[in-house]
Amino acid sequence: MSKKQQVVSMLVDNNAGVLARISSLFARKGFNIDSLTVSATDDARLSRITITTQGDKQVLDQILSQTGKLVEVRRVVAVDPAASIQRELLLVKVKADQAMRSTVREAAEIYKARVVDLSVESMVVELTGKPSKIDGFLAVISQYEILEMCRTGVTALERGSTVLGQDLDE
């Protein structure tokens, strides 16, 4: 099986150092991290970490079983792209003088991106969406001069009523 994009979602204890443990494990086992997000959950004791990575099934299984051994990792699953919602936020600052503004705005509108800042020389555009949508928009916007940009990395939730960590003890 070939390398492909994998999204791994985990519930971890909200302790100091938990992110270091996970990133240290990925580093020493040679697993890639393409993006990583850490966020609060509805339970103050738990955080959710979402990692996008590359690998075949053997690598994915190793990621899941090695991560699952960490004491502070309560649940870890591979997120099925078909059965989940994945979102990312992009902020991109484009060089745009008065003459260019309308074309940038036009591209943004087609992608349902919003212009959130405007200066004499530049515009900042915000876009939320699937990683592939962000990639598509970036391909278009890169025709202009990008001054700086920032992507948050993927956050993901499974569709339907299943809840990761539902079975966790109180």
Add this chain to the structure above:
Amino acid sequence: MRIRGADVITEVLIEQGVDTVFGYPGGAVLEIYDALYKHRGEITHHITAHEQGAAHAADGFARATGKTGVVIATSGPGATNLVTGIATAYMDSVPMVAITGNVGSGLIGKDSFQEVYTMGITMPITKHNYMVQRAEDIAPTLREAFRIAGSGRKGPVLVDITKDATINECDYLPQPGFVEEKAPPENDEAVWEVLNYMGRSRRPLICFGGGVIASGANDTLYALMHKAQIPAVHSIMGTGVLSWDDPLNIGLVGMHGFATGNRAIDAADLVLAIGFRFSDRVALNVGRWAPNAKIVQIDIDPSEVNKNVHIDHAVVGDIDLVLKKLLPMLEATGHEAWLDEINAWRRDDYHPADSRTELKPHQVIKTLAEMAGPDAVLVTDVGQHQMWAAQYCRRVKPRSFLTSGGLGTMGFGYGAAIGAKVGVGERRVVHITGDGCFHMNMNEVCTAVTYNLPVITVILNNSVLGMVRQWQHSFYEDRFSSTTLDRVTDYVKVAEGFGATGYRAKTPDEFADAMEKALLAEGPVWIECLIDRNEQVLPMIPAGGTLDDMILE
């Protein structure tokens, strides 16, 4: 009851059944040592020459007894000196709890005297680690540390405690100590499927490793292999699980295993890997390892499945529980043709010739093993002597051959032998080392002298770093870069200087004489054995190689 944090530490140690600890005092652990002083009737603390020695001692104690070893060190350099010892225990899944002091919580992060981020340093070499900054968190954290160290796949856990947490008072309620609950197999179907694989096999082979010892499954494994007449090979970590002269024990495999074991792996149609992690020193070429076999794995750790070698079927669970489920369901069968084939190969195995006049390393190992007796615990360092010891140690029971298999830590032996001796009491402990390894941590002889521990150290002195030299001979056209030591250390005098006894042997007779005297001694003894620097560990399959690449001369 309200007591100081340091007293909570000793109370929890006593709760957990700990009566022996190893360590080294210092500023950040003064309170802990004060509590140890108060409880010196219940907990015996052994101070070593160096924190590394203390960590190896706790490890050797754990390997020899099966109990969780405990080591204590101060902040900063005390903690960093433990690192090699903790990593050694981690790689061989040895249960250990390391307690380190740290500076007061108000001084954390201020580059205070003897401050280091122990958590960060030890994160990748522990099963888990903690930093405790409040007295009331000490008891639950330490209890959790013992639970984690001693359950599932065992390993070291570190608890770093700030000085103020050891000084402050908190409530303490005693609790019963941790008792391991073994994990049953995840599902029985997976266990029955193993029977199907076994039923279809004509040339089955068991490959086992240290997991069998960790699970205490040696008797069950013995019963299973004898009921079904399945031969077995083992990694260095599995040494002693089966008696060396058991006809079904084909012995050591891997880089320096006997040819027969490696041939059996090549010829097998089924490999049952039991507590065996397919290290690169055994599965030298993962693509061509056991090329004709289905591989069935039994292991406590799910992350070992498909880690290095593709597995056809796996059962995750405690090895002893899995084998106990299999045993009654297994048909008593024979594999006569297969066993005959293997036994025919065994007659061709390479064994070096004995000598009457000069000391041959394999002969030294055989003699010391025989003279120390089947009950003795042999502890090695790392290198050629370790491999000769693994090949010729002739052990008959588990936990009687202690070696740093995973990390390959030179300098492991003396500390580990001291810990083992403290753990096994009257039983003999023989430390087998080389002149390279022994120079790393020979200072621990002061510990053996202080506690009057009759550990016998046999030094195979070839005046070179033999294993590296052997690789330089085989693969670097005899460019002996930095491996010709030719040190003039007088081991007899050094031993005497430390208050121990030293002997030197140049012939088999001299060695037997020295060994006889050493066995009667009340304190530590060294025996320096002068061997030829061109001795090689054979056979050898180079890294990444297969049976076809085996070196025999």
